[in-house]
Amino acid sequence: xxxxxxxxxxxxxxxxxxxxxxxxxxxxxxxxxxxxxxxxxxxxxxxxxxxxxxxxxxxxxxxxxxxxxxxxxxxxxxxxxxxxxxxxxxxxxxxxxxxxxxxxxxxxxxxxxxxxxx
Numbered sequence: 401x402x403x404x405x406x407x408x409x410x411x412x413x414x415x416x417x418x419x420x421x422x423x424x425x426x427x428x429x430x431x432x433x434x435x436x437x438x439x440x441x442x443x444x445x446x447x448x449x450x451x452x453x454x455x456x457x458x459x460x461x462x463x464x465x466x467x468x469x470x471x472x473x474x475x476x477x478x479x480x481x482x483x484x485x486x487x488x489x490x491x492x493x494x495x496x497x498x499x500x501x502x503x504x505x506x507x508x509x510x511x512x513x514x515x516x517x518x
Contacts, residue, residue, distance in 0.1 A: 414449040423487045434509050435489035446484045456492040472503045479516050
């Protein structure tokens with residue numbers, strides 16, 4: 401029986417304070433409606449952290465943004481290149497996007513940064 405994961409694995413989520421500081425202080429970034437900062441890591445997978453804006457309709461809105469983006473990353477994880485720590489800084493207007501529009505936006509942002517396999 402094939403079991404599919406419902407969320408990103410812990411290995412793929414960036415949790416340690418030092419690792420997150422390293423990405424935040426990175427000079428490598430680009431903006432595509434979502435600010436994306438990244439730095440290379442020495443692991444065989446890419447790791448992510450999602451940082452919603454503090455003014456985003458309280459904890460419920462911030463968690464909704466995190467869940468949506470995590471799901472988009474999970475469904476596209478086979479296409480994402482390994483070896484990067486990536487931080488997504490998300491503005492509050494993302495809550496107004498439909499899931500499909502947010503998915504297109506995030507995939508385009510990953511393409512722009514060169515994180516997707518061709």
